[in-house]
Amino acid sequence: MNNPEIEPGLQPAQTLRVQEVAVYRGPHLYSRTKMVRIQLDLGRVEQYPTNLLPGFVDALLKHVPGLREHGCSYGEPGGLVLRMEEGTWLGHVAEHVAIELQNMAGAGVARGKTRSVTNMPGVYNVMFEYENEDVGLLAGRFALELVNFLLPIELQGLAGADMIAPSPLALFAMPEALRVLRAMHSEIAFGPTTASIVREAEARSIPWRRLDNSSLVQLGYGKHIKRIRASCSSLTSEIAAEIASDKELTNRLLIEAGLPAPLGTVVSSAEVAVEAARTLGLPVVIKPVDGNHGRGVNICLSTQSEVEWGFEQARAHSSQVLVEQQFVGGDHRILVIGGRLV
Template sequence: MYNLEIEPGLQPAQKLRVQEVGVYRGPNLHSRTKMVRIQLDLGKLEQYPTNLLPGFVDALLKHVPGLREHGCSYGEPGGLVLRMEEGTWLGHVAEHVAIELQNIAGADVARGKTRSVTNMPGVYNVMFEYENEDLGLLAGRFALELVNFLLPADLQGLAGADMIAPSPLAQFTMAEALRVLRAAHSEIAFGPTTASIVREAEARSIPWRRLDNNSLVQLGYGKHLKRIRASCSSLTSEIAAEIASDKELTKRLLIEAGLPAPWGTVVSSAEEAVEAAQSLGLPVVIKPVDGNHGRGVNIGLSSQSEVEWGFEQARAHSSQVLVEQQFVGGDHRILIIGGRLAAKRVPAHVIGNGRVTIEQLINRENEDPRRGEGHEAALTRISIDECLIHYIARSGFTLSSVPERGKPVMLLPTANLSTGGTAIDCTEDIHPDNALIACRAAQIIGLDIAGIDFVAPDIRRSVLQTGGGIIEVNAGPGFRMHLYPSQGKRRDVAGAVLDLLYPPGAPSRVPVLAVTGTNGKTTTTRMLAHILAADGQIVGMTSSNGVYIDGRRIMEGDCTGPMSARVVLGEPTIDVAVLETARGGLLREGLAFNACDIGCVTNVTADHLGLRGVHSVEDLAAVKSVVV
């Protein structure tokens, strides 16, 4: 694509070669930040920094313009560009590209470091921060491919690429690389609810670890360990969650408790739905018994044909269908986390301008940068489907209709954010009766965290006077509408969750004692564990001959690395962790913990040299010092 001239006489270079790839999952020799590490051999390219590659910098900035904002060692925007113009090496360039590619994909990372490897000329450890290690590795791969792609023809060729997972691209193009990165980030990134709780945990110095790619997160260590998946926590009762998923059972329990909830009937055929609707009185609401996110829910069904259609829509999402009375009023979500928060939800809608069609208005609305796919963004894109087309037809519209200027057109019957709705915070407006009703509902169902769907003509007045009440109770409610309301104040819902899991003054960690050194580590570790056990503590211990919980060996072998340490820190019975910490795991992936209460270095001698670039006592001392 670019004709990059090179200096005459330059011989074909040894290819870039990836010698090793690793992931630091905790504090390490180079940083307290978790990082991807790529050991890169530049070969003869070591002789050609960026200022000796004419046109390279301009071509790179055209592909990744965000690099202009990188401060690098200058600490201000433009610093990296200045470094490249002065002359820096391609490993350093790849570090910054990997960081920027992750940010473009949607991650929030900034830190990087590239260091030469002792006694290995032209070999560098290229390191950069990541949020998710799979995305970080993929960004590293694409960063190297881009650097290689922009080199002069006789310098191109990324050998040793089999050291990283194979590239998903048959041939490198920037647009395709970004598409793959964004898709990967969308698939594995935390949703807004989980992300808010994790950020709050970090702010409170509560340790956390992701356990899978479906938002299961472990908080704390040892006997203080808790788990969350989105807004479901270790305190969430499985029975309560099952009750909440059964809308008919939930409604019956609420009515028995004297709470305002609509009467309804479970049906299994369209004929039964029509009969139930006539008995309850039209219009009615039809919904799946065990649905979620507003899928298959339709309101205002006021004729036999509409009821039959609503039944088919609901049955597509559940084998059982609920026909119930319709409350009149605005749709509100009251979030209960040991208290209450309220937000008014507004169904997906567009405002006419007298010039363009409803379909064009929807497309314009979806261009709002706050809207994304699924639950990844503050708002969700509006999908044009059968339900939307049917709903606007009830108001006399089609997708090609041109609404008059200023006229709102409601697109869907439900106000869920997941179907394109918006939210208005009204926490400070909710009437005490309405708040009490919502709190009682969560308690009756048994949920620690609950989303109460509440219909009220005016949330500032009691539904006991105005009519309305609870239409659903949800386990694992999403926090988006409270974190990113379209109007009103953002609420610290994640803080409320952590206050529930770890009340003020409650610890989240057990004491961690880490022992390292050249000789005497195992003896010192065992002595410490013995002393603490004699004091009545339940001790989790790692050592060179196994992992021990309360004096019993549960794993055999050399267990002095981070994997074994994570076993102990994730043991919910221990009062204290005593961890023998050897150099191998430290060099491979760093520490398993972000801080220890006591760090011990027994001694540093020349017994253990030659591993992973550690060639001197000084090198070894630097590795051991990570613990303290």
């Protein structure tokens, strides 16, 4: 589509630019709902609300027909379409697209909001609810890529999308993007037991969050926290033992609790392990994510060849390998029997 008001020959390298990405996993400044926030600079597109982009709304609805049901500020189906016909900015549009892409993938989300950033003209915080964090982030990226794709060629350009999530697609295409989101949602969807407990928690206004891509779920916050994995609960020690056997999850939960723990990253190849080690700072520790008894764990890895060797040693014991910062200190193992340290 062409817009005659756009001066010919002006084709900026980037128009839309992602400046920040945040994931809120509990109550936060903007809502009690867990949300993704993408800070988006519209650049030149700030001058082009949807009513100044001929054909944009019709093309968008063709790709994402479910947007017709979004009520937006009007509170009834068709409200978003009316807002776009009157003229709204593309950050607001991307918010609704990210929500609808998740729903098309099989999630059930609805809440979102987009607000301008104070003293930063053309910059918006685009926020939308998610059910699964990874699906939500990728939906956010695909939403921006779709919006960018539908712009006149003179206004196209998207920078910083990798800050949101890496894309498995070499080139964005809506059918492929939807296929990826549906497959991802299906792969990590809750089983029937966990799903029924989560739905009951929602019915009782109990906040919940998913802690991994399996079925580990946290109910409540602070001192009221309870955790479940399918039909098992943290009223027994089983879940604690399972968490402790997953080194990456344990680290993440310690850091979220404000306790000192080494930063680390899960890697899938020796090359990525070397890159992660350089980012974290040498020397590093490399270990299997779910090993025990110290098998496959190696410390003081300071060179590329040592890191590559450490990766192969760890991979022999686990399909996932963790590269971590090295902390120096004492190693203590304790045994508690009947509530007493023995």
